Amino acid sequence: MLQWLSIRTKGEENGVVGWPPVKSSRKTLCHRGGCGGGSKSTYVKVQMEGDGIARKINLNLHHSYNTLVHTLAQMFGKCNEDVKLTYQDKEGDWLLAGDVPWGSFVENVKRLKLVKKT
Amino acid sequence: MQNSNRTVYKSGCVGRSLDISRFNSYHELRRELGQMFGIEGLLEDPQRSGWQLVFVDRENDVLLLGDDPWEAFVNSVWYIKILSPEDVQQLGKHEVESYGQNSGEKVQRDLSGLPPSMGSFDF
Numbered sequence: 001m002l003q004w005l006s007i008r009t010k011g012e013e014n015g016v017v018g019w020p021p022v023k024s025s026r027k028t029l030c031h032r033g034g035c036g037g038g039s040k041s042t043y044v045k046v047q048m049e050g051d052g053i054a055r056k057i058n059l060n061l062h063h064s065y066n067t068l069v070h071t072l073a074q075m076f077g078k079c080n081e082d083v084k085l086t087y088q089d090k091e092g093d094w095l096l097a098g099d100v101p102w103g104s105f106v107e108n109v110k111r112l113k114l115v116k117k118t
Numbered sequence: 119m120q121n122s123n124r125t126v127y128k129s130g131c132v133g134r135s136l137d138i139s140r141f142n143s144y145h146e147l148r149r150e151l152g153q154m155f156g157i158e159g160l161l162e163d164p165q166r167s168g169w170q171l172v173f174v175d176r177e178n179d180v181l182l183l184g185d186d187p188w189e190a191f192v193n194s195v196w197y198i199k200i201l202s203p204e205d206v207q208q209l210g211k212h213e214v215e216s217y218g219q220n221s222g223e224k225v226q227r228d229l230s231g232l233p234p235s236m237g238s239f240d241f
Contacts, residue, residue: 041190043187051209053170053172053181054180056181056182
């Protein structure tokens with residue numbers, strides 16, 4: 001047990017000191033930002049209404065609805081003003097994004113969908 | 119990984135199988151697929167070539183290859199599809215299809231290789 005506690009990896013900022021043991025490839029992935037900086041996956045699927053190919057976005061790179069919508073609109077070659085962001089929450093309901101505080105949104109969002117403003 | 123073989127489809131071609139655990143990055147995968155299907159160089163620069171690599175995951179969603187961290191992709195990929203610029207256009211025409219349903223219009227979708235239950239994108 002003690003030998004695990006003494007293992008420290010350079011650059012770990014979140015206080016993890018080597019227990020439980022993490023596969024080294026996963027550690028490397030996290031250091032490169034692949035895990036989004038946390039242990040929970042922050043990559044969610046995003047679809048554009050009418051587009052057959054979905055994308056994925058790392059929510060950890062955003063801190064507000066504005067930056068998120070801006071990035072998503074760009075991803076699909078649309079203007080912010082032309083789209084609305086909706087999301088599916090943990091309960092499976094589809095909701096318009098923006099009503100709840102950002103942190104709450106990030107906790108509950110399962111997938112995203114951009115729809116066109118009619 | 120128990121069974122790391124994944125199927126790759128390209129319309130007009132017979133499907134191929136590759137061992138996904140042999141690769142460590144998207145770049146390696148793109149290069150190998152380009153060679154496998156005789157379209158070297160076209161998959162590494164989709165912006166320029168118009169060719170896209172997509173994959174279907176275990177939730178039956180069609181996703182652009184490359185957004186996920188590599189390991190997450192490896193864990194979720196079910197099969198891969200290579201799309202020519204024409205194929206990509208067809209997928210974009212899904213919009214026409216969904217609005218044109220009542221008019222009886224049928225849009226030819228080249229989805230050979232994708233299972234019949236391929237997901238609907240309407241919610």
